Amino acid sequence: MTENLNPFQIAQQQLDEAAALLALDPATHALLREPRRELHVTIPVRMDDGSVKVFKGFRVQYNDSRGPTKGGLRFHPSETIDTVRALAAWMTWKTAVVDIPLGGGKGGVICNPKEMSPGELERLSRGYIRAINKILGEETDVPAPDVYTTPQIMAWMMDEYSVIRGYNVPGMITGKPLELGGSQGRGDATARGGIFCVREAGKVLDIDLRGKTAAIQGYGNAGQFAHKLAVELLGMKVVAVSDSRGGIFNPDGLDFETTLQHKQDTGSVVGLAGTQPVSNEALLELDVTVLFPAALENQITAANAANIKAKVVAELANGPTTPEADHILHKNGVYVIPDFLCNAGGVTVSYFEQVQNAYDYYWPVELVHERLDHKMTAAFHAVHEMSQKKNVHNRLGAYLVAVSRVATAMKLRGWV
Ligand code: NAD
Numbered sequence: 572m573t574e575n576l577n578p579f580q581i582a583q584q585q586l587d588e589a590a591a592l593l594a595l596d597p598a599t600h601a602l603l604r605e606p607r608r609e610l611h612v613t614i615p616v617r618m619d620d621g622s623v624k625v626f627k628g629f630r631v632q633y634n635d636s637r638g639p640t641k642g643g644l645r646f647h648p649s650e651t652i653d654t655v656r657a658l659a660a661w662m663t664w665k666t667a668v669v670d671i672p673l674g675g676g677k678g679g680v681i682c683n684p685k686e687m688s689p690g691e692l693e694r695l696s697r698g699y700i701r702a703i704n705k706i707l708g709e710e711t712d713v714p715a716p717d718v719y720t721t722p723q724i725m726a727w728m729m730d731e732y733s734v735i736r737g738y739n740v741p742g743m744i745t746g747k748p749l750e751l752g753g754s755q756g757r758g759d760a761t762a763r764g765g766i767f768c769v770r771e772a773g774k775v776l777d778i779d780l781r782g783k784t785a786a787i788q789g790y791g792n793a794g795q796f797a798h799k800l801a802v803e804l805l806g807m808k809v810v811a812v813s814d815s816r817g818g819i820f821n822p823d824g825l826d827f828e829t830t831l832q833h834k835q836d837t838g839s840v841v842g843l844a845g846t847q848p849v850s851n852e853a854l855l856e857l858d859v860t861v862l863f864p865a866a867l868e869n870q871i872t873a874a875n876a877a878n879i880k881a882k883v884v885a886e887l888a889n890g891p892t893t894p895e896a897d898h899i900l901h902k903n904g905v906y907v908i909p910d911f912l913c914n915a916g917g918v919t920v921s922y923f924e925q926v927q928n929a930y931d932y933y934w935p936v937e938l939v940h941e942r943l944d945h946k947m948t949a950a951f952h953a954v955h956e957m958s959q960k961k962n963v964h965n966r967l968g969a970y971l972v973a974v975s976r977v978a979t980a981m982k983l984r985g986w987v
Contacts, residue, residue, distance in 0.1 A: 576869045578657035578890050585894060586660070589970035592961065598987040599978050603663075606656055608632040612702035614680070616694045626695060628680040630703045632712055633659035636980040639710055640676030641666060641918060643717025643746075644699075646692075646724075650679040654868070658717075661889055662918070664973035665911035669950045671922045676712050678703070684719045696724045700731040707732065709742040709929070715921045716746040718791070718867070726751050742928035745921035754924035756939035757917075762796030762865075763940070764916015765887045766804050767947040768908045769861055772883050773805075775955055776906055784859040786811040786881070788818070788851060789866030790830075790840050793887040793914065797863045799827045807861065811854050812840050815866075818854045819846035856880060864891035871896045879905055886910040892966075901964035909966035911973070912954050919946050 575581065583604050590600045609631040615623050629652050632640040642662035645655070655677045663675025680699055684692055706712055716725055725747045732743045741752030749755070756763070773780040785807045787794045794812065801807040808824035816839040819825065825846065833843045841848065855862065855875060862881035864870050868890035871879060876896035884900065884907045886892065892900070892907065900907055920943055927933050950972075958968025981987050 574873045574893055574895055576872070576893065577653055578868050579653035579660070581890065581894060582657040582660040585966065585970060586974065588894075588967055589974045592963070592967070592971060593975055593978070595974070595978060596987065599981060602981065602987060603634065603974065603977065606631045606633045606659055607635065608706070609652070609656070610703055610706055611652070612699070614695060614698040614702050616691060616698055618691055619688050626680055626682050626698075628678070628699050628702060629655045630678040630706060630712070631655050631659040631676060632706065633675040633677070634663045634977060635674035635711075636977055636984055636986065637667060637674050638672040639674060640712040641673040641715065641921065642675055642677040643715045644720050644724075645677075645679040645717040646682050646684045646695075646719040647679065648681065648683040650681045655679045657868075658889055661911045663977060664970065665915045665918055666922075667973035667976040668912050668954065668969055669915045669919050669946050670976070671919060671946070673713075673918070673922060676714075677717075678714055692724065693727050696727040697731040700728045701735070704732055704735050707743055709740065709925070713742070713921075713925060714744050715918070716792075722746055722748045722753065742925050745924040747924070752924070752928050754920055754927055754939060755934065755936035756943065757920045757924060758792070759796035759800065760920035760939075760943060761793045761887060761914050761917035762800055764919060764943060764947045765793075765797060765863070765885050765908070765913045766800045767916070767944050768913050768951045769801070769883060769885050770805060771948055771951040771955075772885075772906055772908055776882070778860065778882065780860065781806040783807055783861070785809045785861040785863060786854050786857045786859045787863040787865055788813050788854055788870060789864070789888060790814040790834055791865070794863065794865035795831060795834075797865055797887055798825070798830065801861070801863075802827055810859060811849055811857055813849070813851050813854050813866075814840050817841045818849040818851055819843050820849040820854075820857070821846045861885055864888045867891070869893060871900070873899065876900055877903065879903070882906060883908065886913045889914065897964055897966055907965050908951075909954075909969045912950055912965075912969050915950065916943055916947060919943055
């Protein structure tokens with residue numbers, strides 16, 4: 572039988588496993604299996620050649636029992652409603668596992684930003700906000716950046732929303748540039764939160780990470796900062812990195828500044844002097860201490876899970892491992908730091924950004940790092956302890972922590 576790779580069905584399957592262990596009542600389980608609300612829109616955009624192209628967009632508000640929904644916006648040519656639903660579900664578990672007073676949502680537009688001019692991207696960003704503005708707001712649903720969306724895109728969206736409302740509303744979106752109410756420390760927050768988790772995993776597994784090796788799949792926001800911070804904070808040696816065009820390997824370690832410069836100059840990490848090429852598939856199977864999937868979903872599947880040699884898989888990407896692969900990794904003793912824990916640093920600092928916007932007073936970067944560390948470390952140990960206690964893999968442990976928090980909120984509200 573071929574493995575099911577539909578991300579929303581995978582998210583539901585993961586929830587079902589947790590629901591059974593938690594003995595959730597049928598109504599709670601049924602509510603948590605589906606989004607509370609979703610909006611599908613069409614967005615007409617005037618292109619530079621004068622023609623009008625119609626784009627499809629989505630916004631899914633999965634669950635708001637713990638607070639306003641929160642979640643990124645993805646601009647991607649292969650975006651689907653089921654991907655957005657899955658990401659919105661995972662956001663619900665993510666905000667719960669780090670215990671911030673928010674729910675989960677996600678949005679996306681089917682488009683290829685790499686083939687669009689800045690003017691076309693701006694018109695698409697503003698058009699998307701015009702199409703969904705009625706369900707957005709600081710107290711209802713707050714978007715953020717995700718794959719192929721940037722602080723500049725957040726700035727255009729914040730401006731469009733403020734124009735519609737008639738006053739400045741910085742807190743309606745996070746991941747903004749600093750000059751427009753962004754938070755210090757948001758840029759590297761996802762990777763930094765993941766690195767804090769890896770540091771804690773080193774402690775519980777009794778691995779001294781200094782000088783140990785790492786490989787990173789994906790060299791965007793999450794992957795680049797993971798490279799920088801794995802070296803800077805943990806003293807690790809990053810031996811391989813990749814992007815959508817392929818990967819590079821150097822057993823002596825890749826210098827962060829040189830690799831980043833090459834990526835900025837050429838658009839890819841591929842071809843950096845002094846490195847050997849490595850495919851994205853082969854990178855995942857390298858004999859390293861820590862593997863960081865930091866690209867897209869379904870990278871570690873039943874087909875390759877048995878070949879993973881890393882001791883720790885730190886999932887910066889959302890949904891990189893399938894349920895079948897999870898069981899294989901667990902059986903083989905690979906310690907997985909699951910996505911909605913490992914990459915929760917981004918939403919945590921997004922929440923800090925909302926807090927700063929609300930009282931219009933801004934924190935120094937040291938305070939952001941300290942508070943992020945506190946949240947991530949507490950969440951890591953809550954998940955680790957639950958997994959040990961119930962003798963389950965860490966993803967299921969993380970589900971047990973998060974789902975029970977959301978279920979409690981729904982019960983207290985009297986929904987179920
Ligand atoms: P990004 O757009 O900055 O970078 C994505 C990177 O992945 C690019 O380098 C791209 O070349 C690479 N890539 C695309 N397809 C690939 C493939 N098939 N193989 C290898 N590399 C490939 O995106 P990002 O913000 O770094 O997000 C990456 C992952 O992290 C996503 O799963 C995203 O949902 C997750 N994430 C990001 C944040 C955040 O704050 N940026 C927060 C939580 C989770």
